[in-house]
Amino acid sequence: MATRTAAVPAAANAVRRRLEVPDRRPARMIVLLLIPVALLAVIGLGAILSASSVLAIREGVGNLYYFKRQAVWMGVGLVALVAASATPPRVLRRLAFPMFVGSVVLLVATLVIGTRAYGATRWLVAGPVTIQASEVAKLTTILFLATLVSRKETSMHRLRDFMWPVAVSVGLVGVLVVLQPDLGTALMVAFGSFAILLASAAPFRYILGGAMFGTGAAVVTALASPYRWARVTAFLDAGSDPLGGGYQVVQSLVALGTGGLWGVGLGASRARWSFLPNAHTDFIFSIIGEETGLAGSLMVVLLFVALTVAGTLIAFRARDRFGRLAAIGITTWLVAQALVNIGGVTGVLPITGVPLPFVSIGGSALLTEMAAVGILISIARDSAAGGRP
């Protein structure tokens, strides 16, 4: 079976091998993946510089403070990307379990000794760096679920074999992050897992059941905390109370509308002047849309579409089930997170507080996301190794 997982028509591969033409498709996939990632990261740096400078000056840390921090994290992330891309998928598969355990430990530690801010316990402080364990957990959970499902794929029609990997990975991490509380991360893990199951041989009825269970759990969690419920109602009727729960979304739409077709120009955002809270984190897309207009915001959308296509292609051409599931899980997580973020910013989805991948400020998130891209590259490279597995 493993020999047939490669999606490329066998005849074409055979021709290539005979003509001794090197297979350029993995390289093309990697380029298709790296171009949007690199551009998004650069756009992110620029947007952070603009969005955070007013805030940074007010805080008296110098207008480049947040920009520098993100640049440093980007350097660290680049190292992680290269390291991950150089690690073969089989090694990653073996590392998946210890990494998962490690991130669960971090999540528990966060709950116990984490730093509270804005009504949530999300950060572990270690000297000069703060670690957001939930960001790391997104990747490790998806990787771990990919190993579990790839191993049990043939027996997934048995409810027990379907249940326990999902329960262990998604369930455990979900509970730990919701306790912080960080519903957004739980949602992203759920999306990634949903994609893994959807791309696997698991029966639809189980997936549907799991999805319904997850949705139910999400609604209950939302109902259980007033602030989250306020976000949902604010989303349903944003204009009714522009200074209340819907304030952020209204200001975000104002920023996007102010940008119009071509934007107000780089560094000329008005929203960053304390109108739009979290302009450099969750609402960075509004600043991009304001400064560069519809042209710029559609460009970001196009980059994410390229990322979607590249990730799906890598999954499609992955040599084995682990690579395939890990690739689609990672891709779906990254892309869904972008969709949920931009959907929230544009007022079509409730605000969930997830950052825009590669763009929003946040060291742990950027590091994890770049490592994830490294893993996608590793999987893409593996698909070429030896032509057919």
Next chain:
Amino acid sequence: MQPGSLRRLNARLVTVGVLLVVCWIAIGYRLVVVQALEADVYADQGRNQRLQRETLAADRGKIFDRDGRELAVTIDSVTVYANPREIEDPTTVARLLAPLLRMNMLDVLDALTTDGTFAYVARQIESAEADRVREARLPGIYFLTEPKRVYPMGDLAGQVIGFVRADDNVGLEGLEFQYEETLAGTPGELLVERDPYGRTIPQGEYEVVPAEPGSDLVLTIKTEIQFAAAEALERAIERTGAAGGSIVVVDPATGEILAMVNAPTFDPNDRSGADPVLFRNRAVTDAFEPGSTMKLVTISAALEAGIATPDTLYEIPRQLERGDTTFTDATNHPSELTVTGIVAHSSNLGTIMLGEELGARELHRVLYAFGLGQSTGLDFPGETAGLLRTPDDWCETTCIASTSIGYRVSVTTLQMAMVFATVANDGVWVQPHLVREIVDGRGARVPVDPLQRRVVDVGTARSMRAMLEEVVSGGTGAFAAVDGYRVGGKTGTTEKYLYDEQAYSEDDVVASFIGMAPIDDPRVVVAVVLDSPQRDASGGKGAAPVFSEVALAALHQLGVPPDGE
């Protein structure tokens, strides 16, 4: 896995990718809606929350005396305000702040504990005082610069210049009120984008319409003469025990008011304890019955009508009965008097005879021609017209008699000064005014061009001046004499009419003297009116010496060479 199964798995995988791309298309459409189709709505909302229209205050014009001395200027003062939200311990802050501002600690505490983010603590204080507060570095205490109107000459011309409202420097009284539009200038406008903390967004729209500064006023007032008049009036009040008084000094040829003084007065810099009654420029706003000074008008009318000459001799009876009133003369004089003698001895009976010969209509005509019963049109708020009844309302019995000698008619000190100024100016009345020039923000000067009209012939005016000189040299106004100058004038002493009681007072009089110098070519007319003097309670004894003092000072200040001994 079977080949069919692989195809199914591939289909499921592609489904995931396609679902994601479909979501992106939806997001892309939403962006087109927000940033293109409905962008204007959101952009306008943003503009509305950022754009602020602010008024830029215009610098208020200064007020100078005729020689360029500052009478009213605007300085930067410091206002102390608090942001109560930033003050955690208002009691301590109030306790530290109150002594620095020399304020009551509870008043300060009130300000520090108000709701909101802004409360005045002390407005428009001096910068030295503000510096002490600054050094204390108290939390939540801030400073702003506010323009403050100050009057360097203090109470010297308080009633003429008036004052402004402290809040916004809008003129409330006097010339500050009269010339509000001229002084205020045009406020400018600032259109600027601001963030919620009030900071200017540098990349935002910015539009400035600069404020047009107000024009300066150059007054006709000469500070030295104003000062001399104020001093003389003060001394006169002390000497006579009068309740108050007014002095007007006017240049008869130009109608320029050289001095306008009332006592008691007030300091416009600190009017906290002042009775608002003191704010009135009583020389212009209050009317009184002039009495004998009015004889100038009656006699002028008689000369003008040709029914008498200065030398026409009249047999003066001991008394005249009109209705149930008996008119007498207050002075001892020969039983025969020329017209000049009637004036010199202030003979009521002689004047009444001339007045009755003229008749009500002619007397009224001349009174009106001299500017009585109507406002002079002085550029000052609240001027009263006085009272001059139309001839139809004059009774058959006493009315002509009373009016001839300055009863039954009420006037302001200014109006009477202008009657004498008309005679001094060879019979031409020139409209009195307080502002000589208006100097706009660019330095362009607009001089005031006063109205003029002839009231009596040159000959009549000169004859009258000769009679007025006689009053001083050999009549009731001897105390008005000025060393080195030939002067003329007329005394007036009337029983004070009490408006509240609708009757004449039995104790109080209004004593006045109005004169001019030098008599051949008068350069100044000085009108002195004392209200209720208790000693020297007559025009000749109470007011005439004041005239002498003020006229001398004015002549000196104007550099008028002596023309007599």
